[in-house]
Amino acid sequence: MSEDTHHPTVDELLEGAIVTLKQIVFPSLTETWPKASAAQLTGALSYARFLLDDTSQNDRAVEAKGTIEGVVAGSEELRAQFADRVKEVGDDEFAILQLASDLLAYAINNDTDGAHAITRGLRPTLRAQLAQEAEQTMPMLMTFGGAPVDA
Amino acid sequence: MRSVEELRPRLARYFAAKLGLTSEPEIRDLSRITVGHSRANYRIDLAYQENGAEITRTFAVRFEQGGMFGTSSLAELKVMRGLAGTGTPIANVRWWEADPSVTGQPFFVMDWVPGRADVPDRPTLRKYIRHLEDLHTLDWRGAGVEFELVPVVGRDGTLMQIDRWFGLYRRTRYRPVPVLEEIAAWLRKNAPDGPVGIVHGDPGPSNFLHANGEITALVDWEFTHLGNPNEDWSFLVSMRGVGIMPQPEWAALIEEITGTHLTDAEWRYWEVYNQFKGACANISALRVFVTRQNMAPNMVAIGTALHLRMVQRASDLIDGTA
Numbered sequence: 239m240s241e242d243t244h245h246p247t248v249d250e251l252l253e254g255a256i257v258t259l260k261q262i263v264f265p266s267l268t269e270t271w272p273k274a275s276a277a278q279l280t281g282a283l284s285y286a287r288f289l290l291d292d293t294s295q296n297d298r299a300v301e302a303k304g305t306i307e308g309v310v311a312g313s314e315e316l317r318a319q320f321a322d323r324v325k326e327v328g329d330d331e332f333a334i335l336q337l338a339s340d341l342l343a344y345a346i347n348n349d350t351d352g353a354h355a356i357t358r359g360l361r362p363t364l365r366a367q368l369a370q371e372a373e374q375t376m377p378m379l380m381t382f383g384g385a386p387v388d389a
Numbered sequence: 390m391r392s393v394e395e396l397r398p399r400l401a402r403y404f405a406a407k408l409g410l411t412s413e414p415e416i417r418d419l420s421r422i423t424v425g426h427s428r429a430n431y432r433i434d435l436a437y438q439e440n441g442a443e444i445t446r447t448f449a450v451r452f453e454q455g456g457m458f459g460t461s462s463l464a465e466l467k468v469m470r471g472l473a474g475t476g477t478p479i480a481n482v483r484w485w486e487a488d489p490s491v492t493g494q495p496f497f498v499m500d501w502v503p504g505r506a507d508v509p510d511r512p513t514l515r516k517y518i519r520h521l522e523d524l525h526t527l528d529w530r531g532a533g534v535e536f537e538l539v540p541v542v543g544r545d546g547t548l549m550q551i552d553r554w555f556g557l558y559r560r561t562r563y564r565p566v567p568v569l570e571e572i573a574a575w576l577r578k579n580a581p582d583g584p585v586g587i588v589h590g591d592p593g594p595s596n597f598l599h600a601n602g603e604i605t606a607l608v609d610w611e612f613t614h615l616g617n618p619n620e621d622w623s624f625l626v627s628m629r630g631v632g633i634m635p636q637p638e639w640a641a642l643i644e645e646i647t648g649t650h651l652t653d654a655e656w657r658y659w660e661v662y663n664q665f666k667g668a669c670a671n672i673s674a675l676r677v678f679v680t681r682q683n684m685a686p687n688m689v690a691i692g693t694a695l696h697l698r699m700v701q702r703a704s705d706l707i708d709g710t711a
Contacts, residue, residue, distance in 0.1 A: 275687070281690060285689075302567075330565050335566070339567040343571060374653035378689065
């Protein structure tokens with residue numbers, strides 16, 4: 239309960255919904271599809287609780303941009319190819335991720351020092367970010383088969 | 390997404406018209422079939438009077454879900470109708486309804502095929518593999534099966550499909566996924582040559598029905614296309630067949646029945662391809678959810694968690710860390 243507003247927090251409401259679904263709704267359902275949906279809903283609501291305070295998406299874009307700047311600056315080949323785009327992307331998350339995508343594709347299609355620099359310098363960061371994002375969605379994966387999440 | 394109770398009167402009117410009845414049939418059961426997320430599949434049991442006698446009939450109704458996976462009912466039923474009479478066990482398609490005002494989404498109606506969708510015993514599984522091989526080697530031109538994309542050689546077919554799935558990802562994404570785009574580049578660079586045949590696209594347990602040791606129907610034809618049939622063997626082994634037996638056993642069984650042999654590199658390539666295909670298709674579920682065309686929780690799970698796991702798996706395979 240928020241002391242200053244005297245109403246429940248969003249997190250408390252979500253937690254209450256999960257507990258109710260798990261302890262009351264889920265056990266009472268008999269048909270397979272509604273039962274699976276109730277279980278999946280507990281996973282989606284758990285993810286919603288995480289998203290309430292999440293800034294990781296923006297953090298990942300900032301980290302990716304910093305890594306791209308370092309990798310491109312360190313390679314004459316990459317500066318010639320990508321320096322203008324690095325300037326253009328600014329703080330635009332979509333543009334940053336598209337540039338990161340194009341750099342990874344460049345590394346696949348070329349066998350050069352610049353390509354190797356991308357593989358060594360940028361790729362691990364992006365793969366680690368992917369792993370982090372996947373981990374954050376784990377409650378939905380765990381409930382997809384029809385078993386409710388542990389509230 | 391309409392509820393069963395909302396669908397019931399609409400379907401009663403629809404079937405009355407299609408069956409030429411003077412009054413609406415009684416819907417004795419209308420229930421969602423739990424298999425399948427791309428389409429909403431329902432079983433409908435009808436009863437009506439004809440020439441003074443009571444007639445009961447059962448159909449399967451397959452609804453689109455707002456562009457989920459970027460596939461269309463029309464392309465799917467064209468393939469199904471083309472395959473009718475070729476020896477492929479397949480449900481008979483009765484009617485296609487494109488008008489969304491009828492139930493909210495395009496759908497088609499099939500005769501109900503009896504059978505179970507679970508994992509059968511080994512002799513029945515062998516029959517399924519035989520049917521899949523027959524599909525791959527079918528003279529599709531002679532049978533009159535229609536496809537939108539017709540490759541000349543196997544590599545073209547693979548590249549066409551990579552472009553198809555990459556295009557779906559690009560159309561439906563909310564932001565770029567760098568590792569997925571790297572996988573697309575890797576698949577294009579390493580696309581193998583090979584035969585061209587009908588590829589089911591989503592084969593394996595849950596997507597065929599069996600009864601009394603016989604395969605009664607191959608189902609879920611929305612991903613079917615012309616391409617390299619190794620795509621199907623990989624999908625069967627590494628996606629739907631996981632947990633039934635280890636990959637070496639699957640490989641040996643397929644080779645024994647069909648003579649098809651894949652190298653380790655081919656198994657790896659086609660699993661990367663199938664994970665990529667799944668990742669691209671799954672991201673469309675997030676758009677279906679966010680645009681409120683279907684706000685069921687499985688949509689958001691498929692569009693996020695399952696999508697991300699497939700990108701991860703494909704990337705690990707390329708890395709050699711899987």
